[in-house]
Amino acid sequence: MTLEIVVGTQWGDEGKGRIVDLLAAQADVVARYNGGDNAGHTVTVGSQTFKLHLLPSGLIHPHALGLLGNGMVINPASLIQEMEMLRAAGIQVDPRRLVISYAAHLITPGHKALDRALESARGAGLIGTTGRGIGPAYTDKAARRGLRVLDMLDPAEFRRKMRRHIHDVNQQLQGLYAAEPLEVEAIAAEFEGYAVQLKPYIGDAGARAADALAAGKRVLGEGAQGTLLDLDQGTYPFVTSSTPTAPGVLTGLGLGIPHGPVRVIGVTKSFQTRVGAGPFPTEVQGAAAERLRGTGANPWDEYGTTTGRPRRVGWLDGVLLRYAVRVNGLTELMVTKLDVLSGLPAIPICTAYRYQGRQIEDLPLGPSDLSPFEPVCQELPGWQENLGPVRAWGELPTAARAYLDKIAEISGVPVSLVSVGPERDQVVLKEKDRD
Ligand code: IMP
Numbered sequence: 267m268t269l270e271i272v273v274g275t276q277w278g279d280e281g282k283g284r285i286v287d288l289l290a291a292q293a294d295v296v297a298r299y300n301g302g303d304n305a306g307h308t309v310t311v312g313s314q315t316f317k318l319h320l321l322p323s324g325l326i327h328p329h330a331l332g333l334l335g336n337g338m339v340i341n342p343a344s345l346i347q348e349m350e351m352l353r354a355a356g357i358q359v360d361p362r363r364l365v366i367s368y369a370a371h372l373i374t375p376g377h378k379a380l381d382r383a384l385e386s387a388r389g390a391g392l393i394g395t396t397g398r399g400i401g402p403a404y405t406d407k408a409a410r411r412g413l414r415v416l417d418m419l420d421p422a423e424f425r426r427k428m429r430r431h432i433h434d435v436n437q438q439l440q441g442l443y444a445a446e447p448l449e450v451e452a453i454a455a456e457f458e459g460y461a462v463q464l465k466p467y468i469g470d471a472g473a474r475a476a477d478a479l480a481a482g483k484r485v486l487g488e489g490a491q492g493t494l495l496d497l498d499q500g501t502y503p504f505v506t507s508s509t510p511t512a513p514g515v516l517t518g519l520g521l522g523i524p525h526g527p528v529r530v531i532g533v534t535k536s537f538q539t540r541v542g543a544g545p546f547p548t549e550v551q552g553a554a555a556e557r558l559r560g561t562g563a564n565p566w567d568e569y570g571t572t573t574g575r576p577r578r579v580g581w582l583d584g585v586l587l588r589y590a591v592r593v594n595g596l597t598e599l600m601v602t603k604l605d606v607l608s609g610l611p612a613i614p615i616c617t618a619y620r621y622q623g624r625q626i627e628d629l630p631l632g633p634s635d636l637s638p639f640e641p642v643c644q645e646l647p648g649w650q651e652n653l654g655p656v657r658a659w660g661e662l663p664t665a666a667r668a669y670l671d672k673i674a675e676i677s678g679v680p681v682s683l684v685s686v687g688p689e690r691d692q693v694v695l696k697e698k699d700r701d
Contacts, residue, residue: 267479267526271512274492275532275590277501277540278510279570279577281602281685282533283307286323286488288683288693289531294483296324297333297475298490299518300508302373302403303344304396305490306571310688314355315565319572320345322488325364326357331478333471336369337508337518339403340415341378342460366464367471367520368416374428375453376435377402383443393504394542396572404497404507406431415468418461428454472520479526487515493532493590494633501633504544512594531682532596534587534673536604539577541570545636548580548616548643555579558606566603566688581614581643584676589629591677600683601673604666605653605692613669614643617676646672653686659696 270289274280287309290296298305303319309326310316316326320340325332334340345366349359377399384401385392395401406412413431417424429450436447475485491510494500499511509518512530516523537558540546550558558579560567568577590596607613618627619639626639649663656662662670662684674681686692 267482268484268529269479269487269515269521269524269526270484270529270531271487271489271515272531272533273489273510273512273594273596275534275587275594275596275599276492276538277494278305278490278492279539279541279568280492280533280535282489283309283318283323284602284685284688284690285531285533285600285683286486287311287326287690289486290324290327290330292484293324293330293486295333295475295478295485296322296327296330296488297335297471297485297515297519298322298488299335299337299515300510301490301506302339302398302400303341304398304400304506304572307490308565308571308688310565311690316352316355317571319348321348321352321364324486324488325352325359328358330363331474332364333474333519334364334366334370335471335519336367337514338367338370339373339400339407339508340366340370341373341398342457342464346460346463361466364467365469365471365474366415366467368414368468369520370415371403371407372413372415372417373399373403374413374431374457375448376432377406379439379445379448380435383439383445387443392543396570398572401507415464418457418464419468421458421461424461425454425458428457475519475521479521479524487512487519489514493594494586496593499593499632501544501636504542512596528597530595530597532590532594532599532679533602534582534590534599535602536582536607536669538580538583539568541573541575541577546578546580547619547636547639547641548583549578550580557610560606564688581616581641582673583616583641584673585616585619585627585629586633587673587677588627589633591679596677596679598680598682599673599677600685601670601681602685604670604684605686607648607669608653609650610648612645612648614645615669615672615676616641616643618642644672654692656686656694657691659694662694
C-alpha cells in the first residue's frame with residue numbers, strides 16, 4: 267500500500283494536473299479531496315488538452331478508479347458537464363470508475379450568487395474569488411445547514427431542503443446585498459434532474475480508498491489549489507475555504523492516519539504566480555512580468571484555467587517554499603515550467619526576507635500577512651538553451667541544474683522531476699545514481 271499525495275506548494279496553478287497525470291499511470295485510485303470547480307487542472311495528451319475542474323486528472327487513465335472525497339464541494343451542473351466532456355473525448359466515465367462521496371457538499375446557484383454578492387460588498391478588500399460559490403458552500407457546511415450529496419437520494423426531502431436553502435439565500439441576497447432573488451422552484455427542479463443523473467455514482471469514497479490501501483494498492487490524492495491558499499495554513503484571508511495541504515487528504519477523503527508508506531510530492535513552479543488579491547513579496551511588473559506570464563496565446567501561459575484572469579507573476583520564493591515543506595511534510599519536489607526560464611540572463615531566487623532591518627529565513631507568524639517583508643534574492647546564472655527536447659537530467663544545461671540544486675538546498679528536500687514543456691513526455695526524472 268502506498269498513499270501518494272500531490273500538493274501545490276504555492277498559490278495554486280503549479281501544474282499539478284500534469285504531475286498527477288504522470289503518477290496516475292501507476293496508481294489504482296485517484297482522488298480529489300478538497301475544493302470544487304474553482305480548481306483548473308490542465309493535462310495535455312497528444313493533440314488533446316483537457317481542462318478539468320472537478321474530476322481527478324488521473325481519470326484520463328482508463329485503469330484508474332476516480333473518487334470525489336467528502337472534503338469537496340461539488341457543483342452538480344459542472345460535474346455532469348465535465349463527465350460529458352470526457353465521454354465525448356472517448357474516456358469512459360461510469361459508476362464502475364467514479365464514486366462521489368455521499369458526504370461531499372453541494373454547490374448551488376444560491377452559493378454562487380452569494381459569492382458574487384459578498385465579493386462586491388468587500389469593495390477594495392475583495393479576495394478575488396473564482397466566483398464558483400466555494401466560500402458560501404463551505405460556510406453552510408460549517409454552519410451545519412449545507413446540502414450534501416447524500417440528500418439527493420431522497421427526492422422529496424431533497425426538494426424540501428433545496429427550497430429552504432434558496433429561500434434562506436434569497437433573504438440574504440435581498441436583505442443584506444440588495445440583490446435579485448433566485449427562482450426557488452426552477453432551481454429545485456433543476457437539481458432533481460441532477461440527482462437522477464448522479465445517483466448511480468454516490469457511494470462511500472473513503473471506504474473505497476481505505477480498501478484499496480488495505481489491498482496493497484496505490485492511492486493518489488490530488489490536491490487542488492495550493493499550500494498558500496489553505497484556509498488554516500495559507501495567506502489568510504486571501505485563501506480558499508478548504509484544506510489543500512497534504513493533511514487534508516485524510517479528513518477530505520475519510521482516511522485515518524496511515525501506517526504504510528506515504529509519499530508527499532510538492533509541485534512547485536520554477537517561478538511564482540498568484541491569481542486574486544493578497545500580498546506577494548517576489549511579484550514583478552512590466553517587461554519581466556510579461557516575460558514570465560506569456561501572451562495568453564498558449565493554453566499553458568499564465569492565465570487562469572477557471573477564470574481566464576491574467577496571473578500575477580514573480581520569482582521563486584524560497585521562504586514560502588520552506589514553509590510549504592514543513593506544513594505538508596513534503597518528501598520531494600517536482601518543479602514545473604523550467605523551460606519558461608530559458609533565455610533569461612540571470613534568475614533571481616528569494617532565499618530570505620528583510621524585516622525590520624534584519625534578515626529572516628523563516629516566517630515569524632506564518633504567511634498571514636506577507637506585506638511587511640522584502641525579498642532578499644540571489645541571482646543565479648541563466649541559460650539560453652531551449653529545454654523542450656531534453657529528456658535526461660544530464661542533458662540539462664549546467665546553469666539549469668544549478669538552479670534546481672539551489673531549490674533543493676533552500677527547501678531541504680530533493681527535486682525528483684522537472685517539466686520542460688506541456689506535453690506528457692516533456693519531463694525529466696532525476697536519476698538517483700547519477701549527478
Ligand atoms: P475561491 O476558492 O473561489 O473562494 O477563491 C479564493 C482565492 O483562491 C482567490 O484568490 C482565488 O483566485 C484563489 N483560487 C481558488 N482556486 C484556485 C486555483 O485553482 N488556482 C489558483 N487560485 C485559486
